[in-house]
Amino acid sequence: MQPADGSFFIADGHCDTVHLFVEKDYHFGCRNTKGHLDLCRLREAGVKLQFFALFIEPEYKPYRSLQRALQLAGRFLGEIAKHQEEIMLIKTAKDLEKCLQGPKIAALMALEGGEPLEGGREIVEVFYRLGLRSVGLTWNQRNGLADGVDVGRAAGGLTQAGKSLVRTLNKLGIIVDAAHLAPRSFYDLLEAAENPVFVSHANAKAVCEHPRNLDDEQLLALRKQGGVVGMSFYPGFIAENRAATLEKLLDHFCHVAEVAGVEILALGSDFDGIEVVLPELPDVTHLPVLVEGLERRGFSCAEIQAILGGNILRLIRSNLLQEEIM
Ligand SMILES: [Zn+2]
Secondary structure, eight states, rough: OOTTEEEEEEEOOOOOOGGGGGOOOOOOOOOOSSOOOOOOHHHHHHHEEEEEEEEEEEEEGTHHHHHHHHHHHHHHHHHHHHHTTTTEOSSSHHHHHHHSSSSSEEEEEEESSGGGTTOOOHHHHHHHHEEEEEEEOSSSSSOOOOBGGGGGGGGGOOOOHHHHHHHHHHHTTTTEEEEBBBBHHHHHHHHHHHOHHHHOOOBTTTSSOOOOOOOOHHHHHHHHHHHHHEEOOOOHHSSSSSOOHHHHHHHHHHHHHHOOOOEEEEEEEOOOOOOSSOOOSSSSGHHHHHHHHHHTTTTOOHHIIIEEEIIHHHHHHHOOSSOOOO
């Protein structure tokens, strides 16, 4: 899988860049000083596949979340269409294979917060037709589908509607994302899901005690289910007391590999969704320092390839349908 020129296939499981698409001083097709990524910088970094989250801000919830999701989807699809020579929306496993053969970057449309889908199957189908291929049931709070990590100790799991949505998403070949879920929701999801689950951006709780991170038991359960976790570059998930560094981020990779194996590891940068960045990773073009770090920590070439993109590819292939079904 590793290209002959020695570069790696790189896939990133999470960014919030869609929010920048309407800003006057940001142009997705150009190289920007603002934000953490754009088409030029993705290309420079060698990123071949990028998940783009439609993040529904809390102020839109619950009543305007559907409207907000459609606004963001419109914005995202507009930019993809404008730059279709360089980037391609992946809706099927066939699209993915086709894109991998050519020079275009693969884009996956993701939803962070399931409120817009609470209106029922028809709405899910509309989003499916728009190309939505990954869904996080909630963002930290409680909604009609699941409880998020901010609910705290009293948090429950998935509701009946949540479980039913997971079945629908699986049938449509849409990935279900467990990031932001409270522990009981996480385990409920692993049980309800028929396809491998993605935790698009979270780190290891044993290295940094943060409610958004996964403990060892969760990591093992995820591995058993066939899932994948994208390591986030958000300093708050990497170390307590502002002590986050690249080395500390590498500790997370090493810990997850030790506890649950290299096969669950991936990247979930959270670029453009975080206000603070690691000094060593201020934007996507600095990814080579992470690759060097993984080498330094003793990961083999094949393991690094799995972490940088191979595991996400496996996850997508085991979720997306071969052909569009509507
Ligand atoms: Zn998030």
